[in-house]
Amino acid sequence: AQTVTQSQPEMSVQEAETVTLSCTYDTSESDYYLFWYKQPPSRQMILVIRQEAYKQQNATENRFSVNFQKAAKSFSLKISDSQLGDAAMYFCALSNPYRDDKIIFGKGTRLHILP
Amino acid sequence: DSGVTQTPKHLITATGQRVTLRCSPRSGDLSVYWYQQSLDQGLQFLIQYYNGEERAKGNILERFSAQQFPDLHSELNLSSLELGDSALYFCASSVGEGVEDTQYFGPGTRLTVL
Numbered sequence: 230a231q232t233v234t235q236s237q238p239e240m241s242v243q244e245a246e247t248v249t250l251s252c253t254y255d256t257s258e259s260d261y262y263l264f265w266y267k268q269p270p271s272r273q274m275i276l277v278i279r280q281e282a283y284k285q286q287n288a289t290e291n292r293f294s295v296n297f298q299k300a301a302k303s304f305s306l307k308i309s310d311s312q313l314g315d316a317a318m319y320f321c322a323l324s325n326p327y328r329d330d331k332i333i334f335g336k337g338t339r340l341h342i343l344p
Numbered sequence: 345d346s347g348v349t350q351t352p353k354h355l356i357t358a359t360g361q362r363v364t365l366r367c368s369p370r371s372g373d374l375s376v377y378w379y380q381q382s383l384d385q386g387l388q389f390l391i392q393y394y395n396g397e398e399r400a401k402g403n404i405l406e407r408f409s410a411q412q413f414p415d416l417h418s419e420l421n422l423s424s425l426e427l428g429d430s431a432l433y434f435c436a437s438s439v440g441e442g443v444e445d446t447q448y449f450g451p452g453t454r455l456t457v458l
Contacts, residue, residue: 262443273346274434274449281444320387324443331400331443332377334387 231256233323235335242311243343249296250306250338252321261325263297263304268337269317277319280304308340316342347371348437348450356456362423365453369416369437375399376418377438377447378410382431393418394441422455430457 232255242248254263265277280288280297287295292309308315318339324332347370357363369376378390380403389402393412404410407425412418422429432452438445 272432272452274436275346276446276448279446326443331392331402332389334389336386 231258231323231325231328231333233321233333233335235319235321235338237338238336239339239341241341241343242308244311244313246311247307247309248311248340250308250319250321250340252304252306252335254302254304254321254323254333256302256323256325258325258327260327261323263295264322264324264332265293265295265304265306266320266322266334267315267317268320269314274320278306311342313342313344316340346448346450348435348448350433350435350450350453352453353451354454354456356458357425358458359425359427361425361457362421363425363455365420365422365433365435365455367418367420367435367437367450369418369435370448373437373439373448374416375438375441375445375447376412376416377436378404378418378420379434379436380431381434381452382428384428385431390420392441399441425457427457430455 261282263280267275278290296305318337321335349368374395381387390404392400410420434452436447436449438447
């Protein structure tokens with residue numbers, strides 16, 4: 230079975246600082262995708278960033294970047310220059326096109342931004 | 345606004361009842377995914393349709409069923425409801441059927457079973 234583990238239920242960071250959210254996963258597949266989704270208080274799920282497993286280069290989207298360690302099955306999210314609007318629940322997700330359980334989510338990390 | 349609409353926003357019903365949740369995908373998107381988010385189970389993938397056909401099935405109970413219509417809107421039917429079915433139900437849409445396609449989520453339907 231595929232699993233996604235987010236070991237930090239909650240984290241806090243000072244505004245303008247950098248924070249890293251951890252995610253580890255397990256899969257026997259070689260072809261898969263990893264995602265970070267953000268769920269603000271509005272409950273809308275928003276894609277933050279994604280990484281294709283076959284790509285060695287870490288994905289970057291503005292202030293958001295990932296550290297993808299394929300051998301270690303680790304996929305952490307770094308948020309630079311944290312802003313109040315970054316306060317949300319963050320979900321790590323693993324997706325495999327060839328499995329019925331097409332996408333698996335972690336339990337989430339609640340991120341608080343301290344002004 | 346993702347462009348995905350879901351109705352109703354809130355639904356309160358009793359155990360044993362049946363409800364239908366509706367989702368309209370973004371214009372041009374052919375895939376619709378359904379998810380359930382509950383405190384106990386977290387966020388779970390239920391089912392995917394692509395251009396009217398079922399493409400993948402996740403942790404969807406037999407009491408639940410879904411379909412995608414020719415106009416590409418989708419409905420999730422939940423029957424013989426139990427207290428544990430109370431959750432936030434999301435649909436998401438994407439252009440293609442692959443997991444590499446970005447999924448755009450709707451605002452969700454909050455179901456409360458009393």
